[in-house]
Amino acid sequence: MFLAEAVNTAIIAKGLMIGGGFIGPAIGIGLIGGSYLQAVGRNPEASKFLGQALIFVAIVELFGLLAFASIFIVK
Amino acid sequence: MLSSVLTKFGAEGPSVHVAPGKGIEIAGLTITNSILYGWIVAVALIIFFTWVARRVTVHPKGGVIQYIEAGVDFITNLVTSAFDDKKVGRKYVPFFVTLFFFILFNNWLGLLPIVGEGFKSGENPLLRPFTGDLNGTFAIGVVTMAVVYVASVRESGGFLNYLRHFFVGSPKNPLFLLIGLLEMFTDLTRVLSLSLRLFLNITIGEIVIGVFAYLGSFMAPLTALPFYMMELLVAALQAYIFTVLSVMYLAIAVNHSQDHSHDHDLTEDNSSETMKLASSKASG
Numbered sequence: 001m002f003l004a005e006a007v008n009t010a011i012i013a014k015g016l017m018i019g020g021g022f023i024g025p026a027i028g029i030g031l032i033g034g035s036y037l038q039a040v041g042r043n044p045e046a047s048k049f050l051g052q053a054l055i056f057v058a059i060v061e062l063f064g065l066l067a068f069a070s071i072f073i074v075k
Numbered sequence: 076m077l078s079s080v081l082t083k084f085g086a087e088g089p090s091v092h093v094a095p096g097k098g099i100e101i102a103g104l105t106i107t108n109s110i111l112y113g114w115i116v117a118v119a120l121i122i123f124f125t126w127v128a129r130r131v132t133v134h135p136k137g138g139v140i141q142y143i144e145a146g147v148d149f150i151t152n153l154v155t156s157a158f159d160d161k162k163v164g165r166k167y168v169p170f171f172v173t174l175f176f177f178i179l180f181n182n183w184l185g186l187l188p189i190v191g192e193g194f195k196s197g198e199n200p201l202l203r204p205f206t207g208d209l210n211g212t213f214a215i216g217v218v219t220m221a222v223v224y225v226a227s228v229r230e231s232g233g234f235l236n237y238l239r240h241f242f243v244g245s246p247k248n249p250l251f252l253l254i255g256l257l258e259m260f261t262d263l264t265r266v267l268s269l270s271l272r273l274f275l276n277i278t279i280g281e282i283v284i285g286v287f288a289y290l291g292s293f294m295a296p297l298t299a300l301p302f303y304m305m306e307l308l309v310a311a312l313q314a315y316i317f318t319v320l321s322v323m324y325l326a327i328a329v330n331h332s333q334d335h336s337h338d339h340d341l342t343e344d345n346s347s348e349t350m351k352l353a354s355s356k357a358s359g
Contacts, residue, residue, distance in 0.1 A: 051315070051319070054312060054315070054316070055316055055319055055320070058272065058312065058313070058316040061272075061276075062268065062271065062272045062275070065272070065275035065276060065279055066271070066275065068275070068279055069275055069278075069279070072093070
């Protein structure tokens with residue numbers, strides 16, 4: 001008997017997709033936030049660049065959202 | 076009794092429609108629920124902003140007008156500071172302010188309880204957020220990028236001059252040619268990335284709110300509230316990011332083409348110019 005017949009592989013695939021797809025953006029957003037705070041800590045005037053930091057958060061976030069959107073395609 | 080109430084709420088899974096639902100059909104054209112809501116929001120925005128524009132004074136008395144004024148000022152500063160030449164930047168302020176407020180109000184009004192699964196006509200919800208539909212965001216993306224391309228071609232003076240800004244150096248160099256072609260290709264993906272980002276953020280926000288309202292069953296307002304608040308933030312952030320990215324795309328092309336004339340002076344005409352300068356100095 002094949003594994004695919006015994007187990008619902010779609011659920012495993014969805015789980016892997018969410019886990020693998022979200023770990024990258026999570027690390028990326030963490031790095032962006034960390035770097036921003038570090039920059040502010042070194043030079044408090046850098047706090048005005050929060051807008052720029054948020055742009056990069058949005059760019060990174062897109063890849064997580066793509067992974068989230070594609071779990072609806074897996075059947 | 077409580078259990079029956081619980082099963083009533085918990086019986087159906089969370090249902091969120093991602094695809095736009097068919098609404099009315101006029102002369103062979105289907106009016107989907109998302110475009111219907113887009114029109115409603117657009118008309119509401121026109122009326123609201125005409126009302127605001129009539130009441131703008133030098134000494135604001137407070138209220139909602141002040142917030143709109145602050146928003147317009149914010150975007151104006153954002154656009155003009157992105158361009159090297161402030162006069163060029165001023166020309167494109169109205170478009171980007173409109174873009175920002177259109178996306179912002181579509182996102183925010185899309186979170187109202189009347190929009191979505193609450194009110195249905197037949198199987199489909201009566202109204203859906205315009206930005207929660209890929210057709211809508213793709214249309215916004217295409218229009219924005221069309222404006223950006225037309226404006227950058229016009230500002231850089233001719234199509235060939237515009238194409239030149241893709242290349243770091245002379246296109247005769249094979250490496251620069253390859254990099255330039257790659258740059259052109261990544262330029263084409265901007266429409267897709269802009270529209271997908273907005274669409275996915277809004278739709279997934281809806282899905283998350285739907286899932287947590289379902290999980291909360293009879294305490295649905297309480298469990299969905301934090302995500303609702305987060306979505307308010309995300310909606311504003313996405314409107315801001317869409318505007319900033321399109322401003323950047325335009326500003327890069329325009330500033331770059333202005334820089335290129337400088338490069339030209341420095342690299343090719345530099346030697347003769349310095350010679351001239353030196354000779355004029357020597358003679359003077």
